[in-house]
Amino acid sequence: MNHIHINIQGMTCTGCEEQIAVALENIGAKHIDANYPRGDVTFKLPKNVEIETAKKAIDEAKYQPGQAQILQRQEKPILDDGADYDFLIIGSGAAAFSSAIKASETGAKVAMVERSTVGGTCVNIGCVPSKTMLRAGEINGLAQNTPFSGLQTSAGPADLAQLTEQKDELVTQMRQEKYIDLIDEYGFDLVRGEAEFIDDKTIQVNGQSITAKSFLIATGAPPDIPAIPGMDMVDYLTSTTALELKEMPKRLAVIGSGYIATELGQMFHNLGTEVTLMQRSERLFNTYDPEISEAIGEALIKEGLNLITGVTYLRVEQKAITKNVYIEVNGEEQVVEADQILVATGRNPNTKALNLEAAGVKTGKKGEVQTDEYLQTTNNRIYAAGDVTLGPQFVYVAAYEGEIVAGNVLGLTKRKIDLRFVPGVIFTKPSMATVGLTEQQAKERGYDVKTSVLPLDAVPRALVNYETTGVYKLVVDTQTRKLIGAHIVSENAGDVIYGATLAVQFGLTIEDLTNSFVPYLTMAEGLKLAALAFDRDVSKLSCCAG
Missing domain, CATH: 3.30.70.100 (Alpha-Beta Plaits)
Structure with missing residues (x-):
């Protein structure tokens, strides 16, 4: 064909x-x-x-x-004269493995360079360890505070050392099965050491020069540390080291309020720590729809976390037994005392050691690799994918981009990335999930929009769970009645958002949603109820009339 x-x-x-x-x-x-x-x-x-x-x-x-x-499709790519590899990948996370697997399946000669632990952020220090610890915290929190009056539950002090050990065992198992074992399975080479470009065809690793026809930069992005006076004199935690603790801090001060800050802050709170979240903006997740950020803020405060907004950071000091964060709020200075400080203010691309100038690869203000819509850098033989580009920082986006790069590099395809329909999930409790355009984004793009905002107490599943803090918000193009955005704060929002993603991606209308069947007493029913709410008062419907 x-x-x-x-x-x-x-x-x-x-x-x-x-x-x-x-x-x-x-x-x-x-x-x-x-x-x-x-x-x-x-x-x-x-x-x-x-x-x-x-x-x-x-x-x-x-x-x-x-x-x-x-x-033109090359069934088996042919090496340049004298080149060692068809395709050389720097990094070993989701983008790297997705790309290596696809390229290896075509018969290309592929190498992967890794200076540290194979597997990248997600399996080692990100998604896998954090989500299993979040689940532990959630169970402990429910044991301490059940909404059901007839239950007598309690929880003793959390053994953080034992939880961390169990988490480490899971990480080791998944790293071996989902990453290391695949290297031999697909037959590409793993080169240990730090890569540095010598020119646009050559890198150096441990003093050895390696050449390739094409390259993929997939080196990820480690935690960013803000320039707050005194920070370099304080023994602070990052998202990595926080998951390595063996003893529970009594008080935790969190600098930042994004998904890492809120997830880990709530985890430590549920395990018994007094947690204070601090943020510069006036509301949590200020790029999200107001109804969404207000709902998650209300949930965290209701659960007992301290939330301080509108913060200006003045300095950080380490005392004999405490670490103090000095802040200004509404013109008044305050001090937050803590046993540990968690810095969770975003991530910076991992590009400093690559010597990208020698390869003619341009970077942005934060060091992110600049790419076009094909993920090609300013050097046409070098591509970049995943967090190193500062695109959406999700493991599934990195894997998607890595696969696209492999096809484009080897001439199998010429695909552009399409990130219009990327769902995002924040694994707090209740969780928060979103896909498509916010109301403000839609208006800025010229849409005439209608919105439906359904409080969680209108969803039967939330009522029977006695957990009604949350909201469903749908954004619709008035002219076509097609769903162009969905935003949820609820239990299992991350599962519900997949249905909304399909609806947004494939242009389903409000009528398509309201005319479909949805299982009763599921959180997914909230999508249909929110769709019905465009044209009727759902509070006047019987339980399963939706």
Whole structure:
């Protein structure tokens, strides 16, 4: 089959993409990828079907086909003269492994360079360890404070050393099974050491020069430390070292209020620590819809965390037995005393040691690698993916980008990244999840929008759980009634958001949501109830009338 690319005029929405796909399927095309923002379609066409037939099918679907191109596919890439590898990847996280696996499957000769622990942030110091510790904290918190009056539950002091040991065992197991074992399975090389570019074709590792046709920079982003006076004189925690503690701090001061700050802050609170969250802005998650940030703020305060907003950090000092954070709020100086300080103010790209200037690769203000829509850097043989680009910092985005890079590097595809429909989840309790546009973003992009804001006490599952702090907010294009954004604060919001993601991605309307079946007494029912709330008062419906 020939791999075809055609530019198309006239596509304006995901429904247009579907019409193009149906038209091409009818003539036998496979693996169709129509994309209205970039105005093109790629697909595979049987060799006995002419390209003109495909263009005619598009024309008959009322769209205007433009230039067509046959994409060349290399079944097995051929090395440059004298090059050691087809594809060399710096880093060993999600983007790196996704890219290495796809490239290796084509027969390319692939190497991966790692200076530290294989597996990157997620499995070692991010998603896996934090989420298992969050679950431990959640269980302990429920034991201490159940909403059910007929239960007698309690919890003794948390043994943090034992919890950390169990967490470390899980991390070791998953690192071995999901990363290290795959190196031999797919047959690519692992080079231990720190990589430094010598020129755009060569890196040096432990004094050894290694050449490659193409490179992927996937070195991630470690915690960022703010320039607060005295910070360099204080023994502070980061998201990494906080998960290595063996003893519970009595008081924890958290500098920052993003997802790491709130997740770890709530975890320590649930395990018995007095926690104070401090943030510069006037509300939590100020880029989110106000109803969403207000709901999560209310939940954290209700649970007993201290939240200070509108903070200006003055200095940090380490005393004999305490660490003090001096802040200014509304013109008045305050001091927050703590046994430990957790710094959770974002992340910085890991690029300082790479000597990217020698390879002609430009970086941004924070050192992030600058890429185009194909994830290509300013050097056309070098790509970058994952957190090192300061894009959405999710492991699934990194893996998606790594796979795209492998295809583009080896000439198998020429794909642009499309991050319009990336869901995000914050694993607090209640959790927070979002996909698509906020109300403000939609208005800034010219949409005439309607919104539905459904309090969690309108969702039957929340009522039976006796946990009603939260909200569902839907953002809809008034003209088409298509869902363009969904934002949730509730139990299991991270699971519910997948349904909303599909609805946003594939252009479902309010009627599509209200006419669908949804299991009763699930948090997913909140999506349908929020959709019904556009046109009726859901408080006047019987329990399962939705």
